[in-house]
Amino acid sequence: MSNLFFYGTLRHVSLLELVMGRSADDLSAMQAVLPDHAVYAVQDQPFPMIVTEKGSKASGVLVQGLGDVERSRLAFYEGGFEYELRPETIVTEDGKEHQALVFFPDTDIWKKGAPWDLETWIRDWGALSVFAADEVMAHFGRVDASDIVRSFPAMRTRAWARLAARQRGTGDERSVADDVIVHDRKHAYVNYFGMDEIELQHRQYDGALSPVLHRSGLMQGSAVIVLPYDPVRDTVLLVEQFRAPVFLIDDPEPWMWEPVAGMIDPGETPQQAATREAMEEAQISLYQLEYAGGAYSSSGSSTEYVYLYVGLGDLTSTVVSGGLASEGEDIRSRILPFDKFMNMVDAHVFKDLPLLTLAYWLARNRDRLRAK
The missing domain is CATH 3.10.490.10 (Gamma-glutamyl cyclotransferase-like)
Known part of the structure; x- marks a missing residue:
């Protein structure tokens, strides 16, 4: 003892x-x-x-x-x-x-x-720490403590996202307390991402409970995605990096052109994360963020919620070695005139869904941003 x-x-x-x-x-x-x-x-x-x-x-x-x-x-x-x-x-x-x-x-x-x-x-940190400790x-x-050491920062990021999710109501009158029954839930896997498995029933539209369903979810933190735009020069900035999941599905072109993006760190607001990621990935300062909406990126498989922004800045230079070496990032950037950028969108050159979403938002709001 x-x-x-x-x-x-x-x-x-x-x-x-x-x-x-x-x-x-x-x-x-x-x-x-x-x-x-x-x-x-x-x-x-x-x-x-x-x-x-x-x-x-x-x-x-x-x-x-x-x-x-x-x-x-x-x-x-x-x-x-x-x-x-x-x-x-x-x-x-x-x-x-x-x-x-x-x-x-x-x-x-x-x-x-x-x-x-x-x-x-x-x-400030009690609830987040309890959520992280639960995982x-x-x-x-089941796993070695050294695996937890490696995964713990990601666990805290997921805990921070879980706290944010609890505040994400939009007025739906249905109640998970009354209309969802959880029979079993477990943390099935942990690494940079987590995987949870759950057995549940939910209220159907006819009023009856569904059969017991077995489902899995890729557990992720929240992310920010920001498309840098220069309203004076009428240009956008994209970043390119190798994406392992795209490679894993046998896509022959796993180097993806994307907006600036990254996970929201514990204690950080989406706006702070957007500004930080723009500097880390593309070495640019943004003087204004335009909120383009927020949504779950793939609600049938993942918990990831993304906050979308168009970031206004002076786009005059690019990088060939952006990102953090400590995170294995190898990023280059590219500046495109808006018209050329939209022609590439229309020609289906890009494979990144948030990039397409922000391109259409920018096309709709471009005149307003240029008039400022």
């Missing part, structure tokens, strides 16, 4: 219960501190780290009597954050000292930011 001291996100009861697979009521927990230590946010990350700091006290929770299963579950979850366990002396509210294990970060990977506050973190722990005992 082991004692562990939690100073960070696992002080959030919902997250602790999910990770440990037990109700908080079944845990022997008490408030405690780790002397000569302090807790800080990790730079550019929504979780904290603990550091040695003379005279400070790191507040947390001491949980006693954890067995091998709970230890294994914790190690599996924390492995995604590159932390390791170390023994420390913890002091509880009654002044007693206890030996406990503490998760410490790999300081070569994480850099400390501002002092960390639990309540602020719960407000992580669904694979406990």
Whole structure:
């Protein structure tokens, strides 16, 4: 049996219960501190780290009597954050000292930011972290922790998209609580993408419930797609890159001309993502974004929701090595006069659906944008 001291996100009861697979009521927990230590946010990350700091006290929770299963579950979850366990002396509210294990970060990977506050973190990141942990722990005992380390950023991106989806009502009076029955749901596969399987019934148009249906969904985050347009020069900018799925289906031309596109990072708005991706992929600054709509890209197979924009900018140069090397991107860009661009659309040169959608939107709104 082991004692562990939690100073960070696992002080959030919902997250602790999910990770440990037990109700908080079944845990022997008490408030405690780790002397000569302090807790800080990790730079550019929504979780904290603990550091040695003379005279400070790191507040947390001491949980006693954890067995091998709970230890294994914790190690599996924390492995995604590159932390390791170390023994420390913890002091509880009654002044007693206890030996406990503490998760410490790999300081070569994480850099400390501002002092960390639990309540602020719960407000800003609690729900996302619970969603991400739900996917992580669904694979406990099925995949190696190293696979979770590689996939965890994508899991957080999917969790952020899930939060956004919950706000996406348009006024439909039907209720999933009343008209959908879930018999089973599982996270069947994880990598850069996830795959969920579900067995359900839904209310049919005749009022009866459907038969039990087995369905799968490719679980993805939300994305932005932005077509750069220069209203002064009347030109558009496209980017080209190799697309593995197009290759996998045996298309002989897997190098695709597309708008600028990318996933929306956790904590990021679609507008922020559009501006960031334009700089990363094409090295251009956009001074205005025109919203062209949002929709699910393939609602029968994927959870991906895309936000479509035409981005106004000064299009004067192209790149031959755009994108992030850390993400395996190799991108070049091309500037086309609007008329030539639309002639290529009409000649069916392009195979990217969002590009066609934005081309038609731009054709409809071009005069207004040029009149500004």
